[in-house]
Amino acid sequence: MDLTTLIGLIMGFGMMLGAFMLEGGSPMALLGLSAAMIVFGGTFGALFISFSGKQMKSVFTLFRMAFQKKDQDPLGVINQLVELATIARREGILALEDKIENYTDEFFKNGVRLVVDGVDPDLVRSIMETELAFIQSRHESGVAIFEAAGGYAPTMGIIGTVMGLVHVLSNLSDVAKLGPLIATAFVATLYGVSTANLIWLPIGNKLKTQSKSEMLVKELILEGVLSIQAGENPNILAQKLKVFLAPADRERKVEQKSSEVGGAEAEAANA
Numbered sequence: 001m002d003l004t005t006l007i008g009l010i011m012g013f014g015m016m017l018g019a020f021m022l023e024g025g026s027p028m029a030l031l032g033l034s035a036a037m038i039v040f041g042g043t044f045g046a047l048f049i050s051f052s053g054k055q056m057k058s059v060f061t062l063f064r065m066a067f068q069k070k071d072q073d074p075l076g077v078i079n080q081l082v083e084l085a086t087i088a089r090r091e092g093i094l095a096l097e098d099k100i101e102n103y104t105d106e107f108f109k110n111g112v113r114l115v116v117d118g119v120d121p122d123l124v125r126s127i128m129e130t131e132l133a134f135i136q137s138r139h140e141s142g143v144a145i146f147e148a149a150g151g152y153a154p155t156m157g158i159i160g161t162v163m164g165l166v167h168v169l170s171n172l173s174d175v176a177k178l179g180p181l182i183a184t185a186f187v188a189t190l191y192g193v194s195t196a197n198l199i200w201l202p203i204g205n206k207l208k209t210q211s212k213s214e215m216l217v218k219e220l221i222l223e224g225v226l227s228i229q230a231g232e233n234p235n236i237l238a239q240k241l242k243v244f245l246a247p248a249d250r251e252r253k254v255e256q257k258s259s260e261v262g263g264a265e266a267e268a269a270n271a
Contacts, residue, residue, distance in 0.1 A: 002069040005206060012198040035160050035188035039195065042156035043149055050148055055141060062142045065210065066203045072213040074220055075249075077108075078241045081224030084112065085234040093118075093229070107131060107218050111225035121229055128222045135218065139211035146204030150196040157192020161185050220244055 017027060048056060080103065087095050097116045100109050110131070114124045164185025171177060220241050227237045 002067055002206075005067050005203070008202065009198065013194070016194065029183060030187060030190065032184055032187040032191070035157075035164075035184070035191050038160035038163065038188055039153060039156045039191040042159065043152045043192075043195075046152040046156070047145060047149055051145055055145060058142060059145055062145070062207060063203065066206045070210055070213070072217055074217055074245055075242075077217055077220050078224070078238060080108075081221070081228065081241065082234045082238045085224075085228045085232065085237050088228050089231065089234065096228075105221070107135075108221050108225075111221055112228075115225055115229045121226060124229065125222070125226060128225070132215070132218055132222065136211070136215060139207070139214075143204050143207050143211070146200050146207065150201035150204060153196040153200060154189075154192040157189040160188025160192070164188060216244060 017030070020030065021027065047059075084096055084099060087099065093116060096112055100112050100116070103109050103112075107128070111124070111128055114127060119127075164181070164187075168178060168181040168185060171181065223244075224237065224241055227240065232240070
């Protein structure tokens, strides 16, 4: 589970509620069924108008993904590609066929399979880049839903407040009820603005960040597969793919690997 999403939601809503109570406000004053109906019902209604049914079916799946931590290990992928390059140079491209099913990433498997089948390098690149483009398009479609919700929610909150004020103005004869009615009217705006800035837009950004990480790994796979097909030296391949990573990440991983090697040598010496 990605705890940062959960921590952010708890911190955001918790601080808002805590600050309100610190000033003497009652949490019950922030509860409004009619306001929730207008904001959430109106937001989802606008989303259904804006997007197809197939896209809307993915909302809850995408929402759940924002709470899941994806294991995106670019260096692990580089190591796998270097291993395949070593096998290809030593035993030939056809030797990779037995290794394909060892990997879970379908993009990875399809790329290696194309190379094993002897497909022309330009066609391999074209096929893999086309798949990348469609993967990115699907990701952007999911992010767009949450960004749209982040735009609709505050507007629905304003609509709810205006409707509440209309109700207030129609009951001016009862002065004692004016204060509570006005407060209730503004609850809708609170719901709209808070959900937009603490749920919809942040989750859209989280999905966008996850998408960028996944696309980076897939670009590594694309370049690695083409390099293996071209018969590049595995060491050169490793250096070539590491340029996709930030220098700090490259150094951190290299140092970790060196320490592991040193530890293994020490154990061997002690044995």
